[in-house]
Amino acid sequence: MRIATFNINGIKARLPRLIEWLEETRPSVACLQEIKTQDEGFPADDFAKIGYEAIWHGQKGFNGVAILADGVKPVETQRGLSGDDSDEQARYLEADVNGVRVASIYLPNGNPQPGPKFDYKLAWMERLRVHAKTLWDAEIPTALIGDYNVIPEDKDVWSPAAMANDALMQPASRNAYFAMLSDGWTDAVNTLNPRGGVWTFWDYQAGAWQRDHGFRIDHLLLSPELADRMTAVGVDKEYRGREKSSDHTPVWAEFAD
DNA sequence: ATGGCGGATTAGATCCGA
Numbered sequence: 001m002r003i004a005t006f007n008i009n010g011i012k013a014r015l016p017r018l019i020e021w022l023e024e025t026r027p028s029v030a031c032l033q034e035i036k037t038q039d040e041g042f043p044a045d046d047f048a049k050i051g052y053e054a055i056w057h058g059q060k061g062f063n064g065v066a067i068l069a070d071g072v073k074p075v076e077t078q079r080g081l082s083g084d085d086s087d088e089q090a091r092y093l094e095a096d097v098n099g100v101r102v103a104s105i106y107l108p109n110g111n112p113q114p115g116p117k118f119d120y121k122l123a124w125m126e127r128l129r130v131h132a133k134t135l136w137d138a139e140i141p142t143a144l145i146g147d148y149n150v151i152p153e154d155k156d157v158w159s160p161a162a163m164a165n166d167a168l169m170q171p172a173s174r175n176a177y178f179a180m181l182s183d184g185w186t187d188a189v190n191t192l193n194p195r196g197g198v199w200t201f202w203d204y205q206a207g208a209w210q211r212d213h214g215f216r217i218d219h220l221l222l223s224p225e226l227a228d229r230m231t232a233v234g235v236d237k238e239y240r241g242r243e244k245s246s247d248h249t250p251v252w253a254e255f256a257d
Numbered sequence: 258a259t260g261g262c263g264g265a266t267t268a269g270a271t272c273c274g275a
Contacts, residue, residue, distance in 0.1 A: 009263080009264070009274085010264050010265075012264090012265090013264060014264095034264090034274085036264065036265065037265095060265090061264090061265055061266065061272085061273085062265075062272085062273060063273095109273085109274060109275060110275095111274080111275065149274095149275075163275090166275070167275085168275065201275075203261090203262075203274095203275065204261085204262035204263055205260075205261040205262045205263090205275095206260080206261055207261090208262095215275090217275080247262090247274085247275080
């Protein structure tokens with residue numbers, strides 16, 4: 001079973017690339033972020049044609065998350081995070097697929113910092129941590145995956161100095177991320193690439209892709225029940241170099257049955 | 258130190274992202 005996450009940066013603009021990736025790599029489950037569409041605009045029929053069923057949680061213009069599964073409909077277990085009734089941003093969707101609980105996460109960017117957007121990011125991370133503890137207690141194989149918008153350590157960015165003031169690598173952002181790891185969640189990519197140097201995002205600007213100026217912000221956090229079954233992880237880096245690509249790459253982990 | 262690129266939106270300038 002392969003579980004993947006992909007911030008696609010617009011499902012309408014990216015649909016041909018997304019279909020291509022699904023057919024070429026055939027993940028069992030794909031969590032998408034930044035679908036940037038309202039619910040009624042979600043192209044479910046296009047996925048059904050190639051054998052994927054989906055659930056989605058969108059809004060107009062930006063944000064939005066979805067979960068696709070190969071040959072089976074994801075059974076929704078949670079839509080949005082509790083803890084702030086005024087929060088209307090579509091950033092969290094969770095479902096059961098073939099005995100595994102999967103969450104598609106689009107964590108707030110938080111720039112500029114300091115400021116209200118950074119405060120929202122940190123509050124959202126605390127809400128995620130609280131919810132993750134209830135998932136932990138259920139003892140179901142669980143994968144919390146998506147665009148966390150956190151560069152965990154300096155080894156996860158091409159230039160720590162260039163990004164020093166960015167919300168993605170502030171101490172408060174990192175502390176909130178490592179709080180979840182201290183709760184027991186396993187960072188799948190880091191576990192199998194402990195020396196770092198693995199990127200999942202390259203900016204469209206300033207020739208970042210051509211210069212390999214990237215960083216790692218798309219993460220797969222695994223419960224022990226799932227981490228014990230992990231056999232491989234990967235980044236589908238080649239897709240970043242194709243025409244009309246997202247600025248993120250797909251990231252995945254493979255599990256024994 | 259700045260801007261750059263790209264998607265989306267009552268369509269042309271602006272917000273948002275990272």
